[in-house]
Amino acid sequence: MAGVETLADVPESRENDDSDLTQSEKTERVVKLPLTRIKHIMKMDPDVTLASQDAVVMIAKATELFIQEISKEAYIFTSQSKRKTVQRKDLGTLES
Known part of the structure; x- marks a missing residue:
């Protein structure tokens, strides 16, 4: 595959170089949920x-x-029921 860069092709110095990222960009990599919405929910x-x-x-x-x-x-x-789609009843069967 021409033009595709694998992890082995990336120089080690570029792999760990986070100096050009801001704190919020580093945080965005850690979590995928929207932080502003979570903060709003917390403040409720x-x-x-x-x-x-x-x-x-x-x-x-x-x-x-x-x-x-x-x-x-x-x-x-879901897999025990031999299905491929998770349904609401699958979530309802979970125990705490």
Whole structure:
């Protein structure tokens, strides 16, 4: 495949070079959920007046991991039922 750069082709110095990225760009790579929306949801709680950027990122990462685990468990129920599509009932069968 011409024009496709693999990880082996990338020089080591370029692999770990994050100096030209801003803090928000580094954060965007860590989490995929929208941080502003998460911060807004956090501020809906009357007990929360300020939410630091680190707290928002940690909540976002925890939420992503939670969704990932629920998805894995739901997929197990789906595959046991010999189906390819996860349905609402698969999510309902999950135990805490």
